[in-house]
Amino acid sequence: MNAFEIYGGKKLKGEIVPQGAKNEALQILSAVLLTSEKMTISNIPDIKDVNKLIELLVELGVNVARLNKDTYTFQAKDINIDYFQSAEFKTKGGGLRGSIMIVGPLLARFGKAAIPKPGGDKIGRRRLDTHFIGFEKLGAKFNYDADNHFFQVDATNLKGSYILLDEASVTGTANIVMAAVLAKGTTTIYNAACEPYLQQLCKMLNRMGANISGIGSNLLTIEGVDSLSGTTHRMLPDMIEIGSFIGLAAMTGSEITIKDVHFEELGIIPTVFSRLGIKLERRGDDIYIPAQDSYEIETFIDGSILTISDAPWPGFTPDLLSIVLVVATQAKGNVLIHQKMFESRLFFVDKLIDMGAQIILCDPHRATVIGLNNAFKLKGIEMTSPDIRAGVSLLIAALSAQGRSVIYNIEQIERGYQHIDERLLALGAQIRRIEGKPLH
Template sequence: MTTFIIEGGHQLKGSIQPQGAKNEALQILCAVLLTPEIVTIHNIPDIIDVNKLISLLENLGVKINKIGPGSYEFQADEVNMKYLESAEFKEDGKGLRGSIMIVGPLLARFGKGYIPKPGGDKIGRRRLDTHFEGFINLGAKFRYNREDHFYGVEADRLKGTYMLLDEASVTGTANIVMAAVLAEGTTTIYNAACEPYLQQLCKMLNRMGAKISGVGSNMLIIEGVDSLKGTEHKMLPDMIEIGSWIGLAAMTKSELTIKNVSWDDLGQIPNVFRKLGITVERDGDDIHIPAHKDGYEIQSYIDGSILTVADAPWPGFTPDLLSIVLVVATQARGAVLVHQKMFESRLFFVDKLIDMGAKIILCDPHRATVIGHDFKSTLKATTMTSPDIRAGISLLIAALSAKGTSTIHNIEQIDRGYERIDERLRAIGAKIKRVN
């Protein structure tokens, strides 16, 4: 187990460049399976979850050539479908939540796709029903081996159809889109997710020869084509990391510039942090956060009632940043209700913050009320363990703002989603050390 030792209470200064988007990478990388031609992808984050997926693709027979930092060429012209039935695949696949994303492309191009029950964060139930119901609607036969927890779909040729998704699942929509682009006829997906990362996938597939319209809306219309060609693609910056750095700047009263953030793809993120009282300035395509020497004050609603920050499907606020909002609120003036609708275990990390002196009432598994200290009482250093990626970064921000030296164990969870985070934080003045 690897550990961070953090000496908190120091102001940071400088600029930081966000990595490529993790959640986009897990979709885009699987799309290379749709063509035998070369697909070049830039701005791929060097993180555990993405590297595991690249390794899985390599084991599947995809030729991979690293052409520079974050840039790779992929060619899936000799895919080894027998690997899907091997014990090695059952082990490799279940260690990565994103492995579910290979099923749609494989089903579309090779007529079958298998996956062991995927792993990932322990933040609550994350159903796969939307994925498989979509494949069944396209004409695939579904089977599930309960003993091995092994899912499979098979079809001679997928056929386009109309479908109304039971939830606007981002990964579910992406998987169904990748299956539908090679299906016979027209597929209409209503209640589709429309996140920027899904828009990126659709634009990439259209450059490869797919015919997808309605990109950016909740209704996608896909005219099936016989084959796709190679392309080149650059991934967006990671909006979750951008939100994390905004929160870090506020909590440490630091002046920070976040470079090349793709402002137009950030949606509600700047506005939600402004509602928490944080000054978020636009400078070209950068975000500038001035040092909040006098703290920051949470806005109330116009009738004076307490602000609620809740997650919602895009263009609503992403659930991945609610952990950051919760930590930032611990030092604000005022109070906020954080409502995590999607996952029932994601707020359980607040007990660590309460141990550090935060005033938080966990109302139920989905809601927490935070009463801010207004920096009159700083958080206290402590020893803690990272339960998942987003809670891990939140605890790291808390530790960097706290007085004294904190220890965070199980930082492999943080490394799953954040590239060389200790090295990049040291570059802006953080006192953070990685030890085994």
């Protein structure tokens, strides 16, 4: 098992470029199945989850060519629908949560699809009902084999429909949109997710010949078309990486410039970090974070403790709550972190407590952080990464801590962050990859 060995307590300095957006990539790459024409996609992140999806597309029969380190062409001209029934597909599809995203495009173009129950982070229940209820509203019929954890979906005649989503699911909205673009008639999706990544998908589909209106709102209207053509598309930078690097700079007291962030697409993210007392400055399309010896958490106007919680876009993304929590451990002041969406995402705080952080885990969804104001530095320990975001939070903690830390199960981190050790080394971090496994 690979691990990261980190000697923390060192100030970093320099520029870092965020990778392409992981969550956008899983949608955009699935959408190449909607056309037989060539698609050129750039700024694709070189991470395990994305690479696994590209491998799955190849196995399905998509012709994939890599033009350079982050740009590929895709042509889904000869798709092998029978691949769904293979044992290999059940293994590969089940190991990647993003594999659910291929169902909508396959239903739209070929009228059927199948998918094993996808894997992913162990962060609580992540139901797929929104996807399948939407498909059913469009006329699809599905069967779930509980013994083999396998979904079979048939949709030989998709028709537009009014769909009111019970949750503003990003992947659910994207999947239903991709199914609806080739359906007959008009589809209306209310309570649709409106994240920048979904906007990117809709804009790309329109360039391919789709007819989608209401982009950026929670009410999407899709007029079905007969076919789609190829196009080119460039991914946004990953907003979760950008938030992670803001947190890294604050925790380590470092002067860091984050390049080419597409600032207008970051929504409330810079504001939330500013409320933790972190100084950041927009310079063109870069974010400059000066070295700070301390940062103070704001209170509400009446003086009560600040609460930071997740919410559908344009609210604060749940993927950054783990980062906010770890950054708050060395702030001046207190904050309540309320993770509404996933009931297991805060369970990594035991590692931070072992490092010396003062955190009260109120319940599976809420944690109160009592900031140490850098008066007591975290201490290095050995720990295991439970999921992508918690793993990076622990990595940030280790980089700020005194002494040696080892993080095991870094495969989880590398599912979402490309070449993270190399990029941190370029900033001056003392980090290296080692072989080893935890004692417990």
